[in-house]
Amino acid sequence: MSWDRSGPSLALATPPGAPASLPLENLPAVFGFRLLGDRGARFCLGYSKVLGPKDRRSFPCPEQTTAERGYQCGPCFARDDFRFMHDVHRSGVAPPGLAAYLAQEHWLYVATFADGATKVGTASHRSKWSRLTEQGAVVARYVARADDGRIVRVLEDAATRHAGLPQAVRSAAKTAALARPRAPRDLDVLNAAAADGLRQLLAADVGIDGFETVEEQWDPPGSWEQVLTARASVYPLSFETGDHGGAVLALLGQTALIAVPEGRFLLNLALLRGRRVELGEFRSAPIAVQDELF
Template identity: 55%
Template structure:
């Protein structure tokens, strides 16, 4: 992290991942790993403190199956954060003066409104094979966002203002949402695979596989922390998948 801006650095030793998608050495050096608990502890690293000192946004995001969560994004990552999350629709509901305040608000939303703070990547990918109608998803998101704004007005927390701003998803997301597909039948994080990516929504890729007419939704988050070897590989689609087509 440099001057409050997050950056990703390749592992110097290209060591295998041990914790999540980091080796133990990189995990120790990670200056932002404690970000989600920063508002609950007394001492935080100076680099993380600088990051938290910038304005942050509170958002409500909805995914293809209607799952809805509350989340936060630094001012400079306001758009990118929701692209990374793979949201189908989202609204910004508050802008806080710093990252500490926004996380207090996030916890309050979970406690009072009941919105979760995380949705599994695999759940997001599976949902894209049977997405709900765009109008229904937007209505669910708008309702949840309004519930959060109403709740925020009574929190007693200072250092933020409510917001009512709709996030605009990248045009490419529509390709994934509007193209019929099935769940990729193998685990992308193990074995060999041969796929051609047609479009991407968050960590989900819409892919083609040799010998198959059906397109698949593959969860590429499974590749985090894994070393890839490129070559003339193929995806061995299980015979049982034929029943789905």
Template identity: 45%
Template sequence: MTDTRYLVHGVFWPAAPGAAAGGSAGPGPYLRLQAPDGTFREVTLDAGTRLGFRLAAEGKHCLGHHVVHGPAHRDHVLCARRAPAVRGHQCERCFVVDDSRLIHDFHRDGRVPPGLRSYLMQPHWLYVATFANGASKVGTAAELRKWQRLAEQGAVAACYVAHAADGRVVRILEDLVTREAGLPQQVRSAAKAAALASPAPAGWLRGHNAALAASARGVVSRSGAEGFHVVEEDWSRPALAGLLCSEGRRHLYPHALAAGSHGFTITSLCGSFALAAIDGTGLEFVVDLGRLKGRSIELGQYSSEVPAVQEALF
């Protein structure tokens, strides 16, 4: 067993390498961990992976900030003080200097650093994503993150509805769809996890998503905006997510991922949500590994406490 404390940076889904990197699935997902010396370790989260860890009960720490130099080049600057997180997963200083925080206002005032401007002026995709209970959202993805963006959000079904010349145009379209079609731009992670515990039928979810995507296409087609064209293209969900997204009754993980020891075997993964078996129970639980982001963990042969009364979970 190791006593090295790693700072969790989250679950990542890489896209396939090559010129069309944003368009399809690549290697398997992984949990990215920062060691005390600033180096990184990637823990693969394939089916059959056993993940055991102990959490340090010390709150969340800052994960640093990004300096964007162009469409495919950015620097991740670690927080020098490993300060407590006060805004999302950042300290106040890292939040203020992070280029990424300016992205969502670019289409309103256009004031961004040159590197970020270069990133935003690449082609972007507008999509409609649906989650396991039918909750849906409109969103955007840069060309190089076309597939990843939806994989990391835990979508169950999704369609691309427009391909825009740049990030300014696509965000104008996104706001328009929110305003006229009523689609929000965010779905809370707690709602996604709860939905995966008892997902709606796959056929209904696909049909619901297709109907919402058609409505969004109608909105942008009538907008009179320029610099984009309407598309009809389905997003391909990761194969690893199939079991978690299929119909069946599971249970939400009964322990808070804020302290204590935890250990389980992963059988399926959708975004940051794992379908996992706790040793000695024969039950499967939906675990939101995204809740580990910003927390310190020690890896090892740890196990989750077995619920005292298993029957109460049914």
């Protein structure tokens, strides 16, 4: 699921690898799919070449084979420019296009999710807003502006090492948190405290120049409130196989709030990454619903 200011869209590719997109900005909308291939099989998503700060080119997997490492086969991982991304501040190694991409200003942020889980992360200036939106943050603050991508990754590592902020939160945990979100004020207070603490850390000597601390809050899309107040359960059916579908009511990051005859559920669309599907008028199998006891 990708986001920009116009709304979300589901990034797709045909079996030969041609890119496609399913816009989901006009909701509610009917969405159905059938999972294809062997049970649980994930296919390689190909590789990318970075051409500069704003341009990249994606290539389909030449073999159209299953993924071996994450969402890529071995040969596509070896071809991918982004494999250098997370170690470039230590190795100094980057292809020319990626080096040009990293030369633009970057932002360091602190993101808090619906259950209070909080992480540190980075975004290029171009993806300053969309990065947090796609990750499904509920509250987030920018804490530093860095001259380039190498410097911001040094700051990110310092935040993890000295402040204990992790650099990742699993997508399944983000979706599960939306079923029982903490109060908005609690999340804001928690995020503000983590951001303030990190700014204080960065204001001390972290051994690198080329950045400044900032105080700026990220603004989430309006659809966030509908998902956060839905009190829906996590979609219980397995994405290993079968037909799935319903009416998409709202989206938050990679999570869709869907309506089926049995009620509303939170669907983790990140689980579809690398899966082969057929889109169409498919519906989910009946879902057993048990009333909660209080």
